[in-house]
Amino acid sequence: MSAAVRRIAVFGPESTGKTTLAEKLAAHFNAPLVAEYARECWDAQGGLSLADMLPVAQEQWRREDAAVRQAEATGAPLVICDTEALTTMLWSDLLYGGCPDEVRRGAEARCRHYALYLLCDIDLPFAPDPQRCFPDPADRGRAMALWRGALEQRGLPYVLIGGAEVERERQAHRAIAALSG
Numbered sequence: 113m114s115a116a117v118r119r120i121a122v123f124g125p126e127s128t129g130k131t132t133l134a135e136k137l138a139a140h141f142n143a144p145l146v147a148e149y150a151r152e153c154w155d156a157q158g159g160l161s162l163a164d165m166l167p168v169a170q171e172q173w174r175r176e177d178a179a180v181r182q183a184e185a186t187g188a189p190l191v192i193c194d195t196e197a198l199t200t201m202l203w204s205d206l207l208y209g210g211c212p213d214e215v216r217r218g219a220e221a222r223c224r225h226y227a228l229y230l231l232c233d234i235d236l237p238f239a240p241d242p243q244r245c246f247p248d249p250a251d252r253g254r255a256m257a258l259w260r261g262a263l264e265q266r267g268l269p270y271v272l273i274g275g276a277e278v279e280r281e282r283q284a285h286r287a288i289a290a291l292s293g
Contacts, residue, residue: 116184116189117180117183117184117188117189117190117191118189118190118191118227118228118291119176119180119190119191119193119225119226119227120137120143120190120191120192120193120226120227120228120229120230120288121193121195121196121226121228121229121230122134122137122192122193122194122195122230122232123195123196123198123199123229123230123231123232123259123263123270124231124232124233124234124256124259125232125234125246125252125255125256125258125259126246126255127234127236127238127239127252128232128233128234128236129232129236129277129280130148130194130195130232131147131148131151131194132277133230133232133273133277133280133281133284134147134192134193134194135194136281137192137281137284137285137288138192140281140285141188141189141190141192141288142188143183143188143189143190143191143192144179144180144182144183144188144191144192145179145191145192145194146172146175146176146179146191146192146193146194146195147175147194148172148194148195149168149171149172149175149195150168150172150195150200150203153167153168153171161208162204162208162210162212165200165204165208165211165212165215166212166214166215168200169197169200169212169214169215169218169219172195172196172197172200173197173218173222176191176193176196179191179193189292190288193226196222196223196226197215197218197219197222197223198219198223198262198263199259200215200219201215201216201219202258202259202262206255206258220266223266223268224268226268226269227269227291228269228270228271228287228288228291229263229268229269229270229271230270230271230273230284230287231259231260231263231270231271231272231273232273232274232280233256233272233273233274233275234252234253234255234256235274235275238252260272271283271284271287273287
């Protein structure tokens with residue numbers, strides 16, 4: 113992990129505005145953006161399975177590490193990650209009842225690489241999408257508790273991001289600025 117480049121993970125359950133926020137943050141901070149490879153893979157294959165979790169995680173890691181090298185080369189202080197390894201692990205456990213050991217080990221090691229997790233709240237309306245599973249408010253609440261718990265159990269630094277899109281951006285800008293201050 114580069115000490116000079118800070119990784120910011122945009123984190124949370126489905127349909128919480130993560131991709132939009134990640135894109136806006138990358139543009140605002142002129143930082144490399146690491147898009148969610150699982151979404152790309154799903155679109156290409158028409159779905160994912162337990163067998164896809166390790167290849168998805170490995171490609172996400174490769175892209176993230178490449179973005180850090182790019183940031184180092186250009187002097188960018190941040191890399192914005194639309195997802196990260198804990199998310200892959202959580203979804204694998206949730207959807208398939210388990211997670212490949214290599215994904216779990218990688219998630220546990222790599223989660224320490226992030227200077228900050230921006231935990232996106234479930235206070236946005238659910239937006240239907242073929243890749244999304246849990247439109248029910250109770251299920252969304254359970255997912256939120258799972259994602260928050262993953263951060264809290266590991267003592268990872270996070271800020272809860274909520275409200276409308278503009279307010280989410282403001283909160284995220286303040287949280288990232290506080291890293292430098």
